[in-house]
Amino acid sequence: MSDRSAIEWTDATWNPVRGCVKISPGCKHCYAETFAERxxxxxxxxxxxxxxxxLVPHKLxxxxxxxxxxxxxxxxxxxxxxxxxxxxYIAAAGxxxxxxxxxxxxxxxxxxxxxxxxxxxxxxxxAELPNIWFGVSVENREYGLPRLAALRETPAxxxxxxxxxxxxxxxxxxxxxxxxxxxxxxxxxGARPMRPEWVxxxxxxxxxxxxxxxxxxxxxVQKSVxxxxxxxxxxxxxxxxxxxxxxxxxxxxxxxRS
Ligand code: SF4
Numbered sequence: 001m002s003d004r005s006a007i008e009w010t011d012a013t014w015n016p017v018r019g020c021v022k023i024s025p026g027c028k029h030c031y032a033e034t035f036a037e038r039x040x041x042x043x044x045x046x047x048x049x050x051x052x053x054x055l056v057p058h059k060l061x062x063x064x065x066x067x068x069x070x071x072x073x074x075x076x077x078x079x080x081x082x083x084x085x086x087x088x089y090i091a092a093a094g095x096x097x098x099x100x101x102x103x104x105x106x107x108x109x110x111x112x113x114x115x116x117x118x119x120x121x122x123x124x125x126x127a128e129l130p131n132i133w134f135g136v137s138v139e140n141r142e143y144g145l146p147r148l149a150a151l152r153e154t155p156a157x158x159x160x161x162x163x164x165x166x167x168x169x170x171x172x173x174x175x176x177x178x179x180x181x182x183x184x185x186x187x188x189x190g191a192r193p194m195r196p197e198w199v200x201x202x203x204x205x206x207x208x209x210x211x212x213x214x215x216x217x218x219x220x221v222q223k224s225v226x227x228x229x230x231x232x233x234x235x236x237x238x239x240x241x242x243x244x245x246x247x248x249x250x251x252x253x254x255x256x257r258s
Pocket of ligand 1: 020022023024026030031032033076077079110
């Protein structure tokens with residue numbers, strides 16, 4: 001866990017689960033796996049078991065210790081809704097999110113069907129919490145569009161898309177019921193390219209649907225060089241009047257309590 005994050009669309013990360021299993025092309029260069037596997041076998045290191053799935057119950061209550069409000073990316077190093085995480089454990093994380101209601105929690109998954117089914121059933125109380133934003137990852141049409149369809153069917157106070165790494169032109173998107181769209185290119189060694197026209201097509205559809213659009217990065221082997229300007233400006237739109245602050249330099253000012 002980190003009470004600060006370099007990820008542009010959040011303020012902090014919280015990992016009560018570590019490790020994951022690759023599930024689609026967006027996982028090919030998973031940064032979490034690369035990071036975790038570096039420490040496999042290092043005694044007493046949090047990632048001594050590499051990227052193997054681990055529940056970390058002693059981390060569950062950490063957000064309650066952060067007194068100032070922030071946006072918290074839940075499981076930046078894992079996926080809360082993967083099959084190996086018991087429903088009871090997801091509920092335990094949800095209880096912390098409910099209690100720490102001065103934060104916004106951003107739950108992002110590639111396990112869209114399990115998230116939809118649980119939020120529509122056993123965990124429906126989590127879907128009603130206004131401070132949890134539920135999102136799915138989208139990287140291409142084949143895997144991403146079914147996730148978007150499932151997200152539209154998911155009961156949630158706030159729904160978002162993380163379109164990263166964007167690997168092809170997604171075509172027409174049905175953004176009904178979607179409250180936020182983040183787009184980014186892949187970064188690091190072997191990064192797959194992202195074309196400007198793919199990004200513009202998404203931005204235009206967001207504008208037509210009045211959905212806030214956040215452009216995270218171009219990516220590439222040196223992401224700091226490529227930057228995050230699109231057509232001469234930074235796109236840092238964030239949902240809700242309490243969150244829709246953009247400074248002149250384009251950096252989000254982050255969450256403010258309403
Ligand atoms: S779902 Fe996310 S955390 Fe899991 S392997 Fe894929 S990219 Fe990595």
